Amino acid sequence: xxxxxxNTLIVAISATALFDLxxxxxxxxxxxxxxxxxxxxxxxxxxxxxxxxxLAIGAGYPLIEALxxxxxxxxxxxxxxxxxxxxxxxxxxxxxxxxxxxRVLNAIxxxxxxxxxxxxxxxxxxxxxxxDFKVDLFLTTNREDAQQVADAAICACAxxxxxxxxxxxxxxxxxxxxxxGDAVLFDDSGELLYKQKGLKAFHDREERMSNLPxxxxxxxxxxxxxxxxxxxxxITLTKSPICIALVTARNAPADLRAIKTLRQWGVNVDMAFxxxxxxxxxxxxxxxxxIFFDDSIQHINAARYAVPSALVPxxxxxxxxxxxxxxxxxxxxxxxxxxPSNLATLANLAKATGNTKPAKIAKTSKKLAPKSAKxxxxxxxxxxx
Numbered sequence: 001x002x003x004x005x006x007n008t009l010i011v012a013i014s015a016t017a018l019f020d021l022x023x024x025x026x027x028x029x030x031x032x033x034x035x036x037x038x039x040x041x042x043x044x045x046x047x048x049x050x051x052x053x054x055l056a057i058g059a060g061y062p063l064i065e066a067l068x069x070x071x072x073x074x075x076x077x078x079x080x081x082x083x084x085x086x087x088x089x090x091x092x093x094x095x096x097x098x099x100x101x102x103r104v105l106n107a108i109x110x111x112x113x114x115x116x117x118x119x120x121x122x123x124x125x126x127x128x129x130x131x132d133f134k135v136d137l138f139l140t141t142n143r144e145d146a147q148q149v150a151d152a153a154i155c156a157c158a159x160x161x162x163x164x165x166x167x168x169x170x171x172x173x174x175x176x177x178x179x180x181g182d183a184v185l186f187d188d189s190g191e192l193l194y195k196q197k198g199l200k201a202f203h204d205r206e207e208r209m210s211n212l213p214x215x216x217x218x219x220x221x222x223x224x225x226x227x228x229x230x231x232x233x234x235i236t237l238t239k240s241p242i243c244i245a246l247v248t249a250r251n252a253p254a255d256l257r258a259i260k261t262l263r264q265w266g267v268n269v270d271m272a273f274x275x276x277x278x279x280x281x282x283x284x285x286x287x288x289x290x291i292f293f294d295d296s297i298q299h300i301n302a303a304r305y306a307v308p309s310a311l312v313p314x315x316x317x318x319x320x321x322x323x324x325x326x327x328x329x330x331x332x333x334x335x336x337x338x339x340p341s342n343l344a345t346l347a348n349l350a351k352a353t354g355n356t357k358p359a360k361i362a363k364t365s366k367k368l369a370p371k372s373a374k375x376x377x378x379x380x381x382x383x384x385x
Contacts, residue, residue: 005134008085009229011067012130014140015094015104017060017160024050024103047100055107059308060139060160063290064090066175068114070233070241087229091133092118093126095142127152136222139310150313156222158293158310161300174243177226178287180294181248181258184312185223187215188320190254191295195320206254213261218312219293220265227267244269245287251276281306295320 015021027046031039071086092108094101098120108115119129127148130138138157140146149157182190194202226244233241246269250258255274262269273283280299284292285306292303295312303309314321 003085005085005089007228008087008089009067009225010089010091010133010135010137011064012091012093012133012135012138013060013064013160014126014142014145015092015096015101016141017058017139018064018092019055019058019061019104019107021055021058021104044100047096047103051103051106053103054110055103057111058141058160060291062308063139063175063177064113064115066290069173070175070229071114086114087232089117090115091135093129093133093138093140094118094120095123095126095145096120097122127154130154130157136225143313146313147316150218151316153218153315156219156293156312158312160291160308160310161304174239174241176243176245176287176289178245178247178284178289178292178307179219179223180292180296180299180312181246181250182217183295183314183320184217184219184293185246186217186220186258186261188217188295188314188318189215190250192319203253206250206257210253210257211260212257213264214257216265218315223267223269224265227265240270243271245271245273245289247273247280247283247287247292248275249277249280250274 016025024043024047028039028043031042067088068090070088090113092104092115094104096104101118101120105118117133119133121129125148126138126140126142126145130149131152131154135155138146138149138155139160140157141160143159146157146159149155179185182188182194190202190206193205223244226242230240230242230244235241246258246262248258251274255272258274259272271287273280273287275283279302280292280294281302284303289307292307292309293312294300294303294309295314297311300309300311
């Protein structure tokens with residue numbers, strides 16, 4: 001009998017967002033530069049030889065670990081194991097082949113992650129398969145994949161950049177997520193009005209429409225489902241398994257409409273920060289989320305030095321949409337270009353190769369920064385994801 005996951009929060013994540021695969025990506029690029037004809041077979045042999053080697057965690061790992069902990073993974077009875085749908089389901093979506101993906105599957109088992117579903121699609125576009133798995137949130141390091149999912153309006157999606165700081169081990173007793181407001185939870189009309197006519201025009205509209213709900217943005221349905229999940233979990237006055245924050249540049253008089261909109265959606269966020277244009281990083285450091293979602297590259301580039309941060313792409317038809325540059329400077333190494341050579345060849349090779357109590361950041365632990373500057377994923381796209 002097919003399992004019913006209609007009430008389950010389903011999160012898909014690329015292998016490169018869950019683990020640090022920059023070393024193998026760089027090796028594939030190197031092979032391609034040296035000899036494109038032999039690169040496929042050499043890369044397969046490399047992956048086979050290293051499939052038992054452990055992988056360092058990627059920028060999305062703390063979030064996934066905290067999400068899975070909501071299930072009380074490994075504590076279910078046999079009847080629960082056989083019949084009950086989990087609260088949260090995580091799916092690995094990789095553009096590797098099944099054969100070259102064994103290292104990722106081994107890493108999942110080695111770290112004890114309860115991830116049982118996966119798709120290895122050998123370089124094919126991901127959007128159709130995201131829809132097939134009925135995903136609520138897709139996290140990837142590949143901006144083209146994220147853009148395709150955003151344009152198809154399949155689910156919430158984001159480009160999860162490698163975090164170029166000493167990131168800390170997050171206390172997974174409580175899942176903490178921070179959302180921006182306009183163009184993320186809410187539609188982009190407010191953002192457009194502000195950019196086109198200025199702050200006063202935006203405030204005048206918001207005050208005039210304070211009793212009318214804002215139209216949904218790309219993350220509204222995710223927030224609503226997360227809120228429903230929150231209500232199914234045990235909550236006391238001192239402890240909640242999930243803490244959700246709105247971190248927005250809105251301030252009075254635009255604050256009231258945002259709160260009333262969430263109420264109309266049946267959502268009660270735990271915290272809301274109406275910053276009125278203040279830099280968001282200080283609040284994010286104090287809140288210490290497992291992930292922060294924002295549509296602004298400026299906000300993401302500041303926040304990513306403090307917390308795991310994910311860029312929400314605009315729909316390609318939006319007036320706010322500006323394609324990310326093909327060649328930019330990696331913040332990890334200001335003088336280093338991150339555009340890989342032979343991108344066209346790599347794209348062709350992809351298919352052939354099969355290619356955390358109020359929890360704050362606690363004790364210092366593993367770096368999420370990639371081993372190579374090439375892995376900054378807002379700055380490049382990879383065929384190995």
